[in-house]
Amino acid sequence: MSVLRMHAVPTRATAWILSWALFIAGICAYFTVARQRHLENPDDRVTPTLAQMAQAFADAALKAPGDEASAGVGQSLGARFANSMLWKDTQATGRRFLISVALLFPAVLLGLHMAMFPFIGSFFLRFVQFFDKIVALSLLPILFIAFGIDELAKIMLIVVGVTPTVILDTFNLSKSVPREQIVKGFTLGAGDLRVAYRIVLKQIWPRVLNNIRLNLKAVMLFLFAGEMIASTDGLAYRIALLRRHMGMDTIIPYVLWVALLLFLVDLGMSRLNHWLHPWFEEA
Numbered sequence: 001m002s003v004l005r006m007h008a009v010p011t012r013a014t015a016w017i018l019s020w021a022l023f024i025a026g027i028c029a030y031f032t033v034a035r036q037r038h039l040e041n042p043d044d045r046v047t048p049t050l051a052q053m054a055q056a057f058a059d060a061a062l063k064a065p066g067d068e069a070s071a072g073v074g075q076s077l078g079a080r081f082a083n084s085m086l087w088k089d090t091q092a093t094g095r096r097f098l099i100s101v102a103l104l105f106p107a108v109l110l111g112l113h114m115a116m117f118p119f120i121g122s123f124f125l126r127f128v129q130f131f132d133k134i135v136a137l138s139l140l141p142i143l144f145i146a147f148g149i150d151e152l153a154k155i156m157l158i159v160v161g162v163t164p165t166v167i168l169d170t171f172n173l174s175k176s177v178p179r180e181q182i183v184k185g186f187t188l189g190a191g192d193l194r195v196a197y198r199i200v201l202k203q204i205w206p207r208v209l210n211n212i213r214l215n216l217k218a219v220m221l222f223l224f225a226g227e228m229i230a231s232t233d234g235l236a237y238r239i240a241l242l243r244r245h246m247g248m249d250t251i252i253p254y255v256l257w258v259a260l261l262l263f264l265v266d267l268g269m270s271r272l273n274h275w276l277h278p279w280f281e282e283a
Contacts, residue, residue, distance in 0.1 A: 111170025
C-alpha cells in the first residue's frame with residue numbers, strides 16, 4: 001500500500017485525524033468497558049462513568065480538603081478554587097518540582113567544566129559515572145533517615161536520581177564540540193572561560209535544554225515516589241490516599257491533570273528553546 005511507503009506524505013487533515021485516532025480509540029474503549037461493568041454492577045468503582053469523574057473533579061477543584069470543606073460556603077468561584085484540594089495539591093507538587101528542576105542547572109555547569117578542564121574531569125568523572133548507576137529509589141530510606149521526611153528529602157531524591165544523568169549528558173555534548181573550534185577560539189585570544197561559555201556552552205545549550213526536558217518525567221517519577229511514601233500534601237499524596245478508598249472517580253482525573261501539566265511544561269520548554277535558538281534543528 002502506498003500509504004505505508006517511506007516517501008508517503010499525509011495531507012494536513014489526514015495527519016490531524018491520525019494524531020487523534022489513538023486518543024479517540026482509547027476513550028471509546030474505556031467508556032464501552034465502563035458501560036458494560038455498570039450494567040452488570042451499578043455500584044462498580046473501578047471504571048467510573050464520565051459523569052462520576054466530572055463530579056469528583058469539580059469537587060476537588062472547588063472544595064477545600066478535609067475539615068476545611070465547609071469554609072468555602074458563600075465564596076466566589078475563584079476563591080473556592082484557590083482554597084480547593086486540587087489547587088493546594090498542585091501548588092505543593094509544583095513547588096517541589098520547580099525547585100528540583102532549578103537544581104539541575106548547576107549540574108549542567110559541572111558537566112561543562114568536567115569536559116573542558118581535565119583536572120576537574122579527572123576528579124569528578126569516575127565518581128559521577130558510578131553514582132549514576134545507583135538506583136535512586138534504593139536510597140530513599142537513607143535520605144529519609146538523613147534529612148527527615150520534610151521537603152529536603154524529596155528534593156534530594158530527585159537530585160540523586162536525575163543530576164548524574166544531566167551531568168554526563170552535558171559532559172558528552174561538550175566533548176562532541178569539534179576541537180578545531182576550541183583551538184580557533186584560543187588563536188583569536190579568548191581565555192579558558194570565554195571558550196567554555198561563549199563557544200562550547202552556546203553550541204550545546206539547545207541540546208542541554210532538550211535533555212532536561214526529556215528528564216522531566218523522571219523528575220516527576222521520583223517526586224511522586226517521595227510524596228506517596230511520606231507527605232501530607234501533593235498530587236501523589238492525594239492519589240495514594242484515594243487509592244485506599246478505591247476513589248477511581250478522582251484518581252483518573254488527577255492522573256490526567258498531572259499528564260496535562262507535564263505536557264504543558266514540556267511544550268513550553270520546547271517553544272522557549274525554539275525561540276531562543278531558531279537556528280537549532282532537533283533530530
